Structure formats: C-alpha cells, structure tokens
Amino acid sequence: FFKSREAYYGQQRETHKKHVDDKMALITRAEAMKESTDWKNTPIKYKQLQEEWKKTGPVPKKIGDKLWERFRGAADAFFQNKTKHFAEQDASYKANTEAREAFINEQKAVVLPQELLEAKNVIAEQQKKWSELPYAARTDKDRLEKEWKAVQDAMIVQLKERGGDETTLQRMRIDQLKGSDKGREQLQRERMNINDKIKRLTGDINTLETNLGFFGKSKGALALVADYQEKVDKARAEIDRLKAQLKQIPRE
Numbered sequence: 001f002f003k004s005r006e007a008y009y010g011q012q013r014e015t016h017k018k019h020v021d022d023k024m025a026l027i028t029r030a031e032a033m034k035e036s037t038d039w040k041n042t043p044i045k046y047k048q049l050q051e052e053w054k055k056t057g058p059v060p061k062k063i064g065d066k067l068w069e070r071f072r073g074a075a076d077a078f079f080q081n082k083t084k085h086f087a088e089q090d091a092s093y094k095a096n097t098e099a100r101e102a103f104i105n106e107q108k109a110v111v112l113p114q115e116l117l118e119a120k121n122v123i124a125e126q127q128k129k130w131s132e133l134p135y136a137a138r139t140d141k142d143r144l145e146k147e148w149k150a151v152q153d154a155m156i157v158q159l160k161e162r163g164g165d166e167t168t169l170q171r172m173r174i175d176q177l178k179g180s181d182k183g184r185e186q187l188q189r190e191r192m193n194i195n196d197k198i199k200r201l202t203g204d205i206n207t208l209e210t211n212l213g214f215f216g217k218s219k220g221a222l223a224l225v226a227d228y229q230e231k232v233d234k235a236r237a238e239i240d241r242l243k244a245q246l247k248q249i250p251r252e
Helices: 002-033 044-056 061-092 096-108 115-130 138-161 164-177 181-212 219-248
Strands: none
Touching: 002 044, 002 061, 044 219, 061 096, 061 138, 096 115, 096 138, 115 138, 115 164, 138 164, 164 219, 181 219
16 A cells, blocks of 8 residues: 555656646746847747646646746746836837927928929928938827828828829829838838738628628618628729729839
C-alpha cells in the first residue's frame, strides 16, 4: 500500500514539476517582452502566450498563484508602458493639433483667384502646407481630417465656378503627394482603402440583389423592391466614382 501511494505521489510530483516548468518557460518569454516598444505586435504575442498558458497543466494553488502573478505582472508592465507612451505622445501632439486647427481656420476664409491657373496654384500650396504640418494627436486625427475635407470641398465649389472640377483637384493633390516618401505611402493606403470600399459595396449589392429575389408582387413588396433597387443603383454609382478615383492613383 505504502509503495503504491509513494509511487502515486511521486508521479504527481513529476507531473506538477513538468507543469511548473511549462509555466516558467512562458513566464520567461513574457518577461523578455515586457520592455518591448513594438506596440503593434507585442500585444498579439502576449495574447498568444495567454492562450498557451491556458493549455498548461494544473499545479498546487499556492505555487500556481505565484506563477500567474509573475506572468501577469510581465504583461501588465508592458501594457502600462504602452499606455504611458501614447499618453505622452498625445500630449506632445497637442501643439501640432493646435497648428492644424489654426491652418484650417485660415484656409476657410480663402477666396480663390478668378483665373483658373492661379486658383489651382493656391490649392496646390494649401495641399503642400497641410501635408507638411506635423502629426496631430490620434484622438484628434479623424476630426481634423473631416474639417480639412470640408475646406477642400469648399475649394472644389470655388474651382468649379472658375471652370475646374473635382477631377482636377484630385489630380493636383496626387501630384503633390507623389513628391515625398510619406505622400507616396499615403497614396498607397488610399488605394487599399478604396479597393476595400469597392469590395464592401460589391458585397452589399450582391446581398441586396439576393434579397430582391425574395419579394413578391404585392403593393407593399413593390415599394420594398423600389427602395432596394435605389440602394443598388446608389452603390453602383459609388463604385464607378471610386474606380475613377482609383485610376488616378499610381500603383507605386
């Protein structure tokens, strides 16, 4: 009996030791990353480690709690550094945000020259100055881009009044961005975004057209058909517009 019990507990100790070793290996990997500044990929790696941790075997609670505390402490240290980094970055970008806000407000008051070529030159200079402004805080980025787009839209209206069009403005903007590495990267991101929008709209059209086939010919159904068809037509028109825009963006 005693030999069997000792053999059993011996096996348990060996099993627990292996489980502890497995957890310690994960702790070592976690602690090696806690000072990482790869804010994009390291969180993914920590998530993978957590999934591996769940697959490790059980150990006595007292030991398990200490191991988990150490493992979690490494992850917490990284994420605290990450939060601090972006908080400091956003604070340093406050002045940049204010500079972009001031530029937007200045450009809102711009009245383009009546001569088309001069008007194009003014817009080109606007685009150049905007692209050269330092990055704003992440929390302000979307708002500022929206406000800047409103300024651009107002320039389009003025440009059309002087014989230009949206395509002309788009071409000017692209030519401006092609002049710098940062601008070329932005153009490639825009190309990817436009392709994504086209794919999404194409999927929407397929869904709408599938739904159209389920409607009968009742009065209520006809109203729904008309509504769905209008959505399909709008989506197709938007795809055509995006494809035309895509043709203007260089591939490299």
